[in-house]
Amino acid sequence: MDERTRREFLERYSKNQHTEQEHELFIKWLESLTDDEADLFLEQYGQFFRVLDDSNEPAQHVELRNKIEAQLHGFEAEEEQYVIRPRFPYKWVASVAAAILLFITVGIYLNNSTNAKNATETQVSLNKISPGSNKAVLTLANGTEILLDDAKNGTLANQHNITVDKAADGKLVYNVSAAQVDAGNSSSEYNTIATPNGGQYQVVLPDGTHVWLNAGSSLKFPVAFTGKERHVELAGEAYFEVAKNKAKPFKVSVNNSVVEVLGTHFNVMGYKDEKSTNTTLLEGSVKIVSGNQQKLIVPGEQARVDGNIKVAKVKVAEAIAWKDGKFNFAHQDLKTILRKVARWYNVEIDYQGAVTNEGFVGTVPRSENITEVLNTLELTGLVHFKVEGRRVIVMP
Secondary structure (H helix, E strand, O other), X not given: OOHHXXXXXXXXXXXXXXXXXXXXXXXXXXXXXXXXXXXXXXXXXXXXXXXXXXXXXXXHHHHHHHHHHXXXXXXXXXXXXXXXXXXXXXXXHHHXXXXXXXXXXXXXXXXXXXXXXXXXXXXXXXXXXXXOEEOOEEEOOOOOEEEOOOOOOEEEEEEOOEEEEEOOOOOEEEEOOOOOOOHHHHOOOEEEEEOOOOEEEXXXXXXXXXXXXXXXXEEEEEOOOOOOOEEEEEEEEEEEEOOOOOOOOEEEEEOOEEEEEOOOEEEEEEOOOOOOEEEEEEEOOEEEEEOOEEEEEOOOEEEEEOOOEEEEEOOHHHHOOOOOOEEEXXXXXXXXXXXXXXXXXXXXXXXXXXXXOOOEEEXXXXXXXXXHHHHHHHOOOOOEEEEEOOEEEEEO
């Protein structure tokens, strides 16, 4: 099914003017997609509905959304009647249908929120839990704690002739001159910056390396990198742009693995409640070491450590979406998505009843309050929410 035929079908489908033959052709085409082709289709599908939204046809949006939801139920009811290629089991097709629905939701809900809210009045909308923001605590070598979100711009501390400044844009910057560093003391003293759930922060380390910390994360580092290597300890998630220095490798210890680089851009996700520690490379080269195993990865690859080291090609934009202010759900199950939501909005997730295992695909701004995110997920028809204080109750 070429792009023109597909677009014409979608337009007719939204008006209930399609034929059964066209519908069957579309379903067969959907079943034949590879993962990459499905991703591309979903991107185009979202754009298609943004075009429809610009033409001010909300009734058609609702009608088509209901039809796709009905189609999803049709997959469930006729599971054994569908002949799917072995590499794409039934659940994959159902998740694509759910993903299409989420893309429609994102395109309509966020660009036409008034209509969507009227269509989905739930108890979620009564609770306005704001998104996370720039907040963190810096712990100096002497144990002094500085609440960075409340601190004024300017110099916050001076450690062995190394100044710690809060810049005008809010980031933390370590300013050091090699001629001034007291190497005997600074290399053995460590600072720690930690973000709570609902927080994020940027820091420029003494060597000029830029680090973005995600919510619920911490980074421990020396006041000055004076030895033969630059070694930091991470808990949670961070994005690194490492200052190049071939004479001093940069190492990140996270969980039971070490990420070693010379100068590169990469993301490390090592939350304790996730199944694996993931290192995603954007630029340069990285060596992952875990126990007696080690692997080199190149840009566009991700190393996953869960006892073994597994390397796979990935879309790097999905791994760093959080840094760019977005939730990017790339075929992720509901529990994985809600762990991200819990960290960013500082809420507790309470599951009541069985939840869907279907994959979701879509992008939602992290700047939205939790109402927008949960209602967007609700519009798939696969899950419902109730919010009590800072507790999100998840129901089938």
